[in-house]
Amino acid sequence: MKKAIAIFLVLTFCSMLLAGCSDAPADGSTAGGTSILNIGTGSVGGTDNTVVEAISSVVNQKTGLKTSTITTNGGTEIIYLLETGDIQAGYSGTIDLINALNGASSFDHAVDPSHMLQCFGFVTWDLPLVVLDNSGIESYEDLAGKRVGLSPVGSSTAEVLMLVLEAYGLTDSVTIENFTWNEGYTALKDGRIDAMVGSWANGDPISGLIELKATKDIRILSMSEEAAQAVAQANAGVSSGVLNSENDDSIASGEEVVAPANSGVIIADASVDEESIYQYTKAVLENLEELKGISNYFDAFEDVCMSVCVEGVPFHPGAAKALKEAGLWEDRFTVYDGV
Template sequence: MKTHMLCALTLAASASIFAPAAMAEEYRIGTASVGGAFFPIGQGISNLVNKYGGGDITMVPIVTQGSVQNPRLVAQGEVEIGITNANLAADAVAGRGAYNGNAIDIKALGPLHPSVLHMVVADGSDIQSFADLAGKRVAVGPAGGGTMGFLNNILPVYGLTLDDITPSFLSYGDGFSQLSDGNVDAALALSGYPAAAVMQAAASGPLRMITMEDDKLQQILTDNPAYSTFDIAADVYDMPSDATVLGVTNMLIVPTDMAAEMAEKIAASVYDHLDEFAAENANARQIDPARAASLSIDLHDGAQAYFSK
């Protein structure tokens, strides 16, 4: 009897020793093309979650078409968390704009850095104003990226459509390489600053921002309340002068049905360690957690619990 009990205890102990540890659940964060700011931001967030998520969750950044596509990918379960712009998040929830009547069920996890609309030409270009893009070859970013959302709102203000330019749907890195090579006349990127793609192009030759007339800029801001203006100092890209550009606050989005405990854990992993994040990523220095109270869509319950502490 005792022998049988000893054998049973030995087998049970052996089973516990050799049983595999519980596998961490892998989450994917939808970013954008390589060369913009979203991919390295996604890498930094992944590193923080992997370090501080408690061991039962891992995260990897996924290259996507960007801000427009990411809400769809989150809703479809292709990624568990995504990065998008405030205006596109609001459009997605309302089913307007690029989402064409198909409302998307997502919530905000928290604010990120602002993205600004880089509209860049070689310093010697005859393109001065946005209006001068008519008839020009323009790298407009990937088809599903946030740049297109801005373009769709700016073009009508100037009486233009996408047919009035020759668009190239390229990653930001490729688009600005094409600008350096002279294969396009202008390159656009909705990105945090400094953007790697713009920095690389600036190293190949002097660049300049395209301007917009004050009345046109005010009309765009009035029509699009989620937009803001940001001042980019000349020394950021070694340009001839400072520039006032359009921009928008970025945010993290998650499915509405994500477990509240998981959403709170991810939020804590990121926002409890912003100093560490900022030390590795220049855009992370621009993250203001206070903006969680004024995002364009509702916070997830788990994020609300985190930011309410």
């Protein structure tokens, strides 16, 4: 099964290239020899896609680097593509980094950390399942026999929610359907599914949720403490967060919703030279105000750029250099030394 998933992801990527998702060569160069970074991002409408596209725009304007974004199914596929050399950088969820290190879940082997060196974190996603308020579904246990919408196969969010469903013993009693974010919320609104994964990025709902709530009242399902512990034990890259009425007005004042949480990290292959990743990271740090003007997902950047990263995965030397110059580096992390 794992090998089948890996093959599916690679074939999906190849088909997207043939469809013209990027004009950039996969070897990271242009016809004129100018360095270019092919950067993997998730499906349109997700936080990672918004963030990576915004960063690429700023980097292309402010530095001599050239970047080209390539839409994929998410963190798992991106790590595979980094390993094969088809892209040079991308985003990953912390759940994916742990799975890749251990050869777990969709990974049929342990991935060498040199293919997924951390650059900086950019978000923590709270990822509870969301239902329509009039659905009669009040808890995860009520989902037995229901249709549950998740993000695309291979995405970090889908991996997280599969752990949640497993913790509740629901893996074999729900029907899983995979969507892009906006398509999933439309399916929930139209009654084609009974639940869809929600996403609060650094505490704020993503755009698809905001659009759904403009026409429908929703209920956010809270995860039990036992389920949260089971999920964290299954993968150290998954934590739990708490949402309240300040995060969403569908939560009553004084109440809290416990949600599974995954964080997003920009990663790069060790083959990318130190100067390129230094310039990429420095451009982000020096243009945060402009990036905040593009998206509020950057508002908490200084708080999450190191705190959400995975201690077991080294940092790219170029990123570490820029973070140290900015006074953001934390000594609990290590820098890749080529070994």
